[in-house]
Amino acid sequence: MIRGRAWKYGDNVNTDVLFPGKYTYTAKGRDEIASHALEDLDPAFASDVRVGDLIVGGRNFGCGSSREQAATCLVYSGVGAVVAESFARIFYRNAINNGLLVIVCPEAAQAIQGQEDVSVDLERRTIDCASGSFGFPPMSATVQEILEAGGLVEQVKRRLASTRLSD
């Protein structure tokens, strides 16, 4: 169960406002990366975000660059999940690969109000907010496998270990 406040933004939230390009080759470590999260979109976010909070976006969330910090800055900020009407494909992969839960649910993305309390039940696959409860579809088997492994790096480590054993 994920519980937190919602930080709500609009359509086409792009990777430049999630994590500015000028830091991508120099920012290192969780704290420095988290400190630039949403810098050009919502300057209050990095200091006020709490563990478990959710980001809510409209269509095409995460469009733009392939920079992985657009996803990891949210992970390092403690964000519990991102709910959106749709996601840009590289951001979606980056999020899953880093164990960040990304949920496509247009109804919830529209209904949730900024700063209200929201909870996500992964077992039941529902999102609850003041205006109701919304179901979301299961992830694909590939995506589920990566999330269950704890991200892509962990999944690859497991695969490499099993091939070494079978050699």
Added chain:
Amino acid sequence: MSQQSPSTLSVGQKKEVSQDAQTFAQKALARAAGCESVEVGEVVDVRPDVVLSHDNTAAIREIWQQFGQELVVIPERLAITLDHAVPPPTTRHAQNHAEIRSFVQEQGIRHFFEVGRGICHQVLSEEALVLPGQTILGADSHTPHFGWLGAFGAGIGRSEVAALWATGELWLRVPESIRIVLEGELPKGVTAKDFALRIIGDWGADGGLYTSVEFSGSGIGVLSIDSRMALANMMAEFGAKSAYVPPDGKTRSYLEAGLERRAAREKDGGTAEEASPSVAESQLFPDDGAAYLATYRYSAFELEPTVSCPHTVDNVSPLSAVAGTAVQQAFIGTCTNGRLEDIAEAAEIVEGRQVAAGTRLLVIPASSLVLQEAMNRGYIQALVAAGAAIGTPGCGPCMGNHMGVPATGEVTISSANRNFRGRMGTTDAEIYLASPAVVAASAVAGRIADPRDVM
């Protein structure tokens, strides 16, 4: 989204669709996955022919080190270019490059391109490192660029590149495809960039989300190679996974020149032949009757100079609607529009004129080859005489690292591909996107201007 309505649209021409007919994306991914055929929506493990990374290579190495390998399993398939912040603007950037060089050395990476050679997508194109029908996965969102030559190119994240270094393969979902047909020849002063902006304006920045965008029609065949690159490259801003332009004689002669260059470069270090199947043999074409999500048809003669306004690429207007907006900076460069054709157009427009007082013009060729040829032909001289500043081949200020970061409140008109808030390094600055011809005309006028008025 713009107010313009698409020329014509026909969705899912069902009667023509045949069961076995395949899109380009299906054929390319079947090849990359080593299967006879693949279905749309199927998830397959692909083995890309080329894996691209750039200034982010040191960060990828850090992830890869967690796998405990001493050597990457596919050194011959890696292509690494230093381009995003070159020459390095700070000690931290210089340190980053130094780490990449030591990785390249210890791994014996042959396809490594130093500071000043140019932007990854341009350099790999010039070196013919990717051939028709092949698959390239890159830690860069503009990897659909390689659609210009009929290759399957898709952007991926850093962790995924690290996984590829360790295993040589990665899962991809076989995408649905959209077909875009262009008929006729573009009028003077109208470019492939205008066409790309029009497509994105008509259908939105997510209009091609997750799809393979497959171009066809007489208007595509007459486009130059430089224009095809601009078009395929811009499909990243349409949300596309990959793009495709059918290869033809122009494609083959461009790549054959590149293969010679590559052979010369590899003379000491290795064997170009081994990696160089005949260009013609590897081509892939979609079947007649393949199933497309939609077909969008455009007539070239209906297109006009088009501008994307702050702060999203799909906020598109006809040039006439924003002409007259004062600009402090004009930038020609990037993997989208920093090629010879682009610099030639700019030089033609500024020749015998001066950049307006209160405006600066920055020109950064996409590669050292482009720079050399632009000097040979006198374009650089004409631009410098008009007051332009010339930068080292590379990304320049495209993503706000250096060399052209705007001041707060300033307006830039740029030939790049993104105008997101803060993209060029300054939060409160406006970026308009346009063709190099529009950027050059605007530099001379000091405000957004129509190149057809001065051509």
